[in-house]
Amino acid sequence: MQLQPVEHSGLAAIVLLGGCILTTGEPEAWEPDGSTGPTSGATTGGSAAESSSGPVADDTDTSSSLDTGPAESSTGADLDCTPWSAPWIGAPCMQDGDCAYDGGYCLRDDQGFPCGTCSQACEMLCPDLEGAPETFCVDGTDVGIDSTGHCLSKCDPALLPGNGCRDGYECAALSRYMDAGITAGVCVPAGFWEPMSECQQALVDRGVAFVPTTHELDHPDGHPELDCIVVDPVLLYSPVLGVDLRGGGGDTDPVFVACETALAIADTAEIATQMMPVGAHELIHYGTYNCRVIAGTSSLSNHAEGRAIDIAGFVLDDGQELTVYADWEDGVDPMVTPEGQWLRGFADTLWDTMTWHIILTPEYNADHDDHFHVDLTPGEMFYE
Secondary structure, three states: OOOOOOOHHHOOOOOOOOOOOOOOOOOOOOOOOOOOOOOOOOOOOOOOOOOOOOOOOOOOOOOOOOOOOEEEOOOOOEEEOOOOOOOOOOOOOOOHHHOOOOOEEEEOHHHOOOOOEEEEEEOOOOOOOOOOOOEEEEEHHHHOOOOOEEEEEEOOOOOOOOOOOOOOEEEEEEEEOOEEEEEEEEEEEOOOOOOOOHHHHHHHHOOOOEEEOOOOOEOOOOOOOOOEOOOOEEEEOOOEOOEEEEEOOOOOOOEEEEHHHHHHHHHHHHHHHOOOOOOEEEEEEOOOOOOOEOOOOOOEOHHHHOOEEEEEEEEEOOOOEEEHHHHOOOOOOOOOOHHHHHHHHHHHHHHHOOOOOEEEOOOOOHHHOOOEEEEOOOOOOEEO
16 A cells, blocks of 8 residues: 555554563474574674584484473473474583583583573583574573583574573573673573663563673774763664664664663654554664764764664555655655655654654754654753
């Protein structure tokens, strides 16, 4: 359906309601089909590849002594201990023999790991298996065991529901063993690590997939006196409430933002899906975090603190693509074309619902001819 002219005064107020909690329930099994999904942990330096050796051989014994279906953990909770399609790091286990790959052993339920979890000794890097979550080498003292390196699975919302961990586990940002400057979101026993922030729990309650992470102090080029600090940093996964986040280059990689920004993006996605006469299922953006100053100034941009996103356009449910550059009508009020009316109605709704503190459109200056800049500047409210 093509857009037809509508009057903005007819837009209904949008009430944003929470969703269901997705961090519990039955984990989804997968086959090693070559689809590993996006990287699930932030790295503050170093390569995205964590493998120190290749996947298990084709003749690896995949038998397991585990029974399928729910079981009662020593923690007293009824958990789903269903084995994975192949034993690998992060899979459930009862004994070392269940972890039938080179160097595999079981961190057992009675050691505090619900339904057990397969691991492997490591110094800095761990091997990965195609089709399973990536792995990460952690210090055992961070998970209540001996002070050596142990491989655990990274959180992977693309493969497991909620925050990408098995039943009985939560996602926590941990440092790499022997290299504290590198962190990743890792699946740890539920309740063991520090609890989620109130903001993170709000994302969980709404069914938004994310991974908590950390951020090293950074400085904009030419401004060593300025600090780029991101409060409560997370990696936000696409789709968000049914809306794909697509970068300008066409990728749908997780975006790095402050948690409060992730909530605002979730609100933005929900608004986009409810626009009339047709909603959107894809949001095109030009980026979130960027440690830089505002052009022509020595003041930090909100991008430098993970509090902003630049929205370039949308793909509507009928397949039509709208972009700020092509479809916004500069200096025209009210907008004449259906495309311009949709974009104006969207920006107005962001403002009416106070989803963002600052909304800059092409009406603000020429630097915004191809995007809406929206951010969460504390104590400010401005829209042009």
